[in-house]
Amino acid sequence: xxxxxxxxxxxxxxxxxxxxxxxxxxxxxxxxxxxxxxxxxxxxxxxxxxxxxxxxxxxxxxxxxxxxxxxxxxxxxxxxxxxxxxxxxxxxxxxxxxxxxxxxxxxxxxxxxxxxxxxxxxxxxxxxxxxxxxxxxxxxxxxxxxxxxxxxxxxxxxxxxxxxxxxxxxxxxxxxxxxxxxxxxxxxxxxxxxxxxxxxxxxxxxxxxxxxxxxxxxxxxxxxxxxxxxxxxxxxxxxxxxxxxxxxxxxxxxxxxxxxxxxxxxxxxxxxxxxxxxxxxxxxxxxxxxxxxxxxxxxxxxxxxxxxxxxxxxxxxxxxxxxxxxxxxxxxxxxxxxxxxxxxxxxxxxxxxxxxxxxxxxxxxxxxxxxxxxxxxxxxxxxxxxxxxxxxxxxxxxxxxxxxxxxxxxx
Amino acid sequence: xxxxxxxxxxxxxxxxxxxxxxxxxxxxxxxxxxxxxxxxxxxxxxxxxxxxxxxxxxxxxxxxxxxxxxxxxxxxxxxxxxxxxxxxxxxxxxxxxxxxxxxxxxxxxxxxxxxxxxxxxxxxxxxxxxxxxxxxxxxxxxxxxxxxxxxxxxxxxxxxxxxxxxxxxxxxxxxxxxxxxxxxxxxxxxxxxxxxxxxxxxxxxxxxxxxxxxxxxxxxxxxxxxxxxxxxxxxxxxxxxxxxxxxxxxxxxxxxxxxxxxxxxxxxxxxxxxxxxxxxxxxxxxxxxxxxxxxxxxxxxxxxxxxxxxx
Numbered sequence: 001x002x003x004x005x006x007x008x009x010x011x012x013x014x015x016x017x018x019x020x021x022x023x024x025x026x027x028x029x030x031x032x033x034x035x036x037x038x039x040x041x042x043x044x045x046x047x048x049x050x051x052x053x054x055x056x057x058x059x060x061x062x063x064x065x066x067x068x069x070x071x072x073x074x075x076x077x078x079x080x081x082x083x084x085x086x087x088x089x090x091x092x093x094x095x096x097x098x099x100x101x102x103x104x105x106x107x108x109x110x111x112x113x114x115x116x117x118x119x120x121x122x123x124x125x126x127x128x129x130x131x132x133x134x135x136x137x138x139x140x141x142x143x144x145x146x147x148x149x150x151x152x153x154x155x156x157x158x159x160x161x162x163x164x165x166x167x168x169x170x171x172x173x174x175x176x177x178x179x180x181x182x183x184x185x186x187x188x189x190x191x192x193x194x195x196x197x198x199x200x201x202x203x204x205x206x207x208x209x210x211x212x213x214x215x216x217x218x219x220x221x222x223x224x225x226x227x228x229x230x231x232x233x234x235x236x237x238x239x240x241x242x243x244x245x246x247x248x249x250x251x252x253x254x255x256x257x258x259x260x261x262x263x264x265x266x267x268x269x270x271x272x273x274x275x276x277x278x279x280x281x282x283x284x285x286x287x288x289x290x291x292x293x294x295x296x297x298x299x300x301x302x303x304x305x306x307x308x309x310x311x312x313x314x315x316x317x318x319x320x321x322x323x324x325x326x327x328x329x330x331x332x333x334x335x336x337x338x339x340x341x342x343x344x345x346x347x348x349x350x351x352x353x354x355x356x357x358x359x360x361x362x363x364x365x366x367x368x369x370x371x372x373x374x375x376x377x378x379x380x381x382x383x384x385x386x387x388x389x390x391x392x393x394x395x396x397x398x399x400x401x402x403x404x405x406x407x408x409x410x411x
Numbered sequence: 412x413x414x415x416x417x418x419x420x421x422x423x424x425x426x427x428x429x430x431x432x433x434x435x436x437x438x439x440x441x442x443x444x445x446x447x448x449x450x451x452x453x454x455x456x457x458x459x460x461x462x463x464x465x466x467x468x469x470x471x472x473x474x475x476x477x478x479x480x481x482x483x484x485x486x487x488x489x490x491x492x493x494x495x496x497x498x499x500x501x502x503x504x505x506x507x508x509x510x511x512x513x514x515x516x517x518x519x520x521x522x523x524x525x526x527x528x529x530x531x532x533x534x535x536x537x538x539x540x541x542x543x544x545x546x547x548x549x550x551x552x553x554x555x556x557x558x559x560x561x562x563x564x565x566x567x568x569x570x571x572x573x574x575x576x577x578x579x580x581x582x583x584x585x586x587x588x589x590x591x592x593x594x595x596x597x598x599x600x601x602x603x604x605x606x607x608x609x610x611x612x613x614x615x616x617x618x619x620x621x622x623x624x625x626x627x628x629x630x631x632x633x634x635x636x637x638x639x640x641x642x643x644x645x646x647x648x649x650x651x652x653x654x655x656x657x658x659x660x661x662x663x664x665x666x667x668x669x670x671x672x673x674x675x676x677x678x679x680x681x682x683x684x685x686x687x688x689x690x691x692x693x694x695x696x697x698x699x700x701x702x703x704x705x706x707x708x709x710x711x712x713x714x715x716x717x718x719x720x721x722x
Contacts, residue, residue, distance in 0.1 A: 048437075048441075052441070054470055054471075055445065055454060055470045055472075055473075057470075058468050058469055058470035058471075058473075058535070059454075059457060059468070059469075061468065074566065081471075082470070082471050082472055083471060084471055084535060193433045193437065194426070194429050194430045194433045196426065196429070196430035196433070197430060197434065198427055198428075198430040198431035198433075198434050198564075198567035198568070198569070199567060199568075200423075200427070200567065200568030201568075252426075252429075254425070254426035254429070255426070303452055353450070353451040353452060354451065354452050355451050355452055355456070355457070355460070356452050356457070357444075357452050
């Protein structure tokens with residue numbers, strides 16, 4: 001066998017082994033609506049998240065945005081401009097009343113407005129994708145979950161980890177001997193930004209800067225931490241019983257009272273803790289979750305994931321061929337979603353990142369539930385639990401004290 | 412876009428200006444995520460993966476940018492052409508893309524040409540009509556992102572700002588306090604032509620230009636960056652998409668325009684083909700540096716005595 005032949009053989013062999021070891025299933029197929037016109041949908045909330053949704057929605061043939069709603073006139077104008085032929089509404093009730101053809105709504109408004117919109121949409125018989133956290137109070141979270149129970153509707157929270165192929169892949173490892181016992185979890189969201197929306201008009205400033213309004217904001221731990229908290233719930237299959245926290249305004253001394261740096265420690269009943277940290281003063285290491293296991297640790301970073309093995313962990317056959325990346329003294333094995341397909345094409349080493357942002361997978365998963373009746377990756381009960389725990393974690397960080405997590409929230 | 416962006420703001424409370432600057436930079440970041448050739452999850456990567464299989468729907472914002480690309484491709488007689496990606500890749504000029512090494516052989520010129528990109532305005536779809544095509548928006552993405560960021564600032568009520576990206580693209584909003592305009596100095600062009608080894612080039616007569624910008628954008632293109640050794644000598648990252656050969660005409664081209672994306676595309680086109688200056692729209696100003704000297708035309712650029720005025 002020549003040198004080149006041997007190399008090709010190694011690549012194919014790597015693919016074959018990796019197919020067993022790396023990938024429980026391939027990337028999800030695109031959601032389709034065979035034989036029918038696209039499902040008419042509406043976007044409620046045309047801010048930054050709503051705009052990101054529009055980019056991903058354009059890739060999904062099965063749906064068409066026919067209406068856009070935002071109570072802020074400028075945002076509504078921008079939203080309508082960005083969607084050909086969409087009708088604009090300043091009020092979600094007017095939208096639900098007038099556009100009976102709208103089968104599903106995507107709720108991307110400020111968190112404290114979610115409940116009324118979600119309840120009205122569910123009451124009007126529409127499928128609902130609601131950004132996470134699903135609400136800003138525990139009672140509102142309960143109300144949304146309660147309204148969805150027993151309905152033949154897809155009511156899905158925007159918890160993007162559960163539908164993310166990389167996270168689904170890593171989930172399999174987290175539950176196997178490859179990782180073994182999870183002893184600790186660490187997660188962070190670091191981003192150097194003011195979290196303030198620029199607006200020269202005072203009334204608009206108050207409305208747009210709801211994240212900095214202590215009356216309605218659930219802070220960094222609540223707004224950003226909800227995603228990591230849900231991943232911890234999912235991977236652990238259990239829930240924290242108490243949460244303690246702290247925080248302060250460390251950097252943005254602009255009169256705000258909502259912390260720009262906050263911590264929360266979530267205590268699980270088996271002694272494992274999730275240490276969560278978020279700041280608006282630094283972007284170091286961005287946003288990720290780390291599950292520390294006795295055989296290996298897994299680092300999840302939305303589009304990528306790595307496994308760091310202990311020296312005494314058993315060797316797995318596929319490791320020899322896997323991509324690796326050095327992190328100072330540690331070597332991470334890249335966990336590749338879609339490895340089977342990539343290996344067949346001889347492109348295993350190219351597929352180190354997801355082909356779409358995680359939002360695309362979350363929206364596709366929702367439409368699969370709405371159109372095909374499939375079970376969503378994240379249920380509204382998952383959304384209620386993660387959001388309620390995130391709200392309590394925020395309250396703990398504000399109080400600088402431990403807060404119990406009521407069992408009835410966790411179901 | 413793999414480069415540094417900066418925003419200078421004046422005329423408002425600090426917290427407001429900080430928030431405005433954050434929003435402008437966040438806008439640039441989100442365009443980078445959408446238009447990056449090197450991120451597998453960018454919308455551009457999605458287009459390059461699937462647009463050869465049939466009409467592919469894209470979001471309206473991207474579609475509008477693609478229409479602008481088509482218009483600029485036509486206006487510059489093909490000297491600006493975002494379909495140059497396969498050529499760049501074949502020559503190993505995609506600096507960030509470590510996966511693609513120059514394979515050698517003949518550059519796939521048949522896969523280049525924006526007139527083979529089919530845009531359907533009624534369905535908002537894009538389709539590549541020839542095999543092997545791909546888009547590289549590197550010659551317009553920076554300008555487009557700067558325009559979008561400037562819109563964010565204007566929308567927030569900012570009346571005085573300057574944004575720059577990679578020291579080669581600038582958008583000016585209003586003028587600095589107490590001045591008529593933002594001024595950007597363009598250093599004297601180097602002697603020698605692109606592709607002739609600029610490291611050894613000698614500076615020509617020391618004649619800098621000053622661009623005066625007020626609610627105007629500026630873009631400067633020069634064949635810096637990565638240089639690889641081709642069969643006929645050094646190859647820079649500026650290729651003439653019509654011939655597949657490196658641009659060897661101007662050593663620098665600067666263009667002002669109301670929109671940074673137009674300035675960006677036109678400065679690339681003039682570097683490749685300075686003769687196109689004769690057909691530049693009346694809203695453009697331009698300066699072309701060759702053999703150590705400038706030729707200027709159109710609006711805005713302050714030309715000291717001795718600098719030739721173009722047609």
